[in-house]
Amino acid sequence: MGKIIMTLAMSLDGFIADENGGFDWIAGQGNGALDTEFKFDFGKFLEDIDLVIMGNNCYKEGHAKDYTIDVWVATREEKADEGDIKFVGGDIVGAAESEKAAGKNVYIFGGGVLADAFLKADAIDEYIIGVVPVILGKGRPLFLPDSPMGNTPKIPLELTNYAIEDGIINLYYKKRTE
């Protein structure tokens, strides 16, 4: 059995992009006094990942090319595969869960709508949430309200680790088994 993992950076008030979709607020505080020895190492994180899933906007921004492993782009557009990049329509959460059942570790890259589909399905096994030391006030929220797309259930978590670098704290959670 593999697992489905989400990593995202959010502001303290829960935004993953500013109101124009920008990310220039994702920055440290200029003071590493609280830095932990343990750091979030994205390269090392990727070593355990077999499949990256991202939304079509992320693909269009060029993020699929960042990976040398399989990438799925969730989209309703029908497109031919581009090497290791595959375009997947329909039930992306169910498809990811099948890969997980086949032993693969699946990384949900984003954006918000894709992450929301996995959240509402309670399909995430592990979360790494980087809390950036800023209140944005407005922007694109990580956690979307209930909608015709579904309701987010109550998901008890267990904090399993944390890493601080320049005021950004990465919180590692897994689904709590009670």
Next chain:
Amino acid sequence: MGKIIMTLAMSLDGFIADENGGFDWIAGQGNGALDTEFKFDFGKFLEDIDLVIMGNNCYKEGHAKDYTIDVWVATREEKADEGDIKFVGGDIVGAAESEKAAGKNVYIFGGGVLADAFLKADAIDEYIIGVVPVILGKGRPLFLPDSPMGNTPKIPLELTNYAIEDGIINLYYKKRTE
């Protein structure tokens, strides 16, 4: 010069109460493996506080009686003082800032509407946010969207400390001076 401090517990998805106003989700994870030696000590925290401000709902729930120091209840109801409890109408943020200018440390107890007024005025000097290891999916958000009451500005913060107890992580922030 004193300071204005807010402490609140929120779920990872930013709620300070569930949809019925309940708090039974504010609980540890049953695993203290990550506990820090430094703990958030509410009694010690209060030793430095001169004035507690809360909303009328919190007062009606009986929270004003928890304190042996001055309490202000923000309300449009005109009521006579009850000992150290004073009922304050009008510009509560401005009134709190006057107390701060007079050297007092002011603790914003809640609830959400009161906290929001201080957030939208960028009047908080220090935040202690306890992140509870749970995604609630719905409830009463700490950070309210822009409204006729005002817009929350972008507020750069500095992470100054943290304390973990049974999976609840208290994040200490102060306004960043750039």
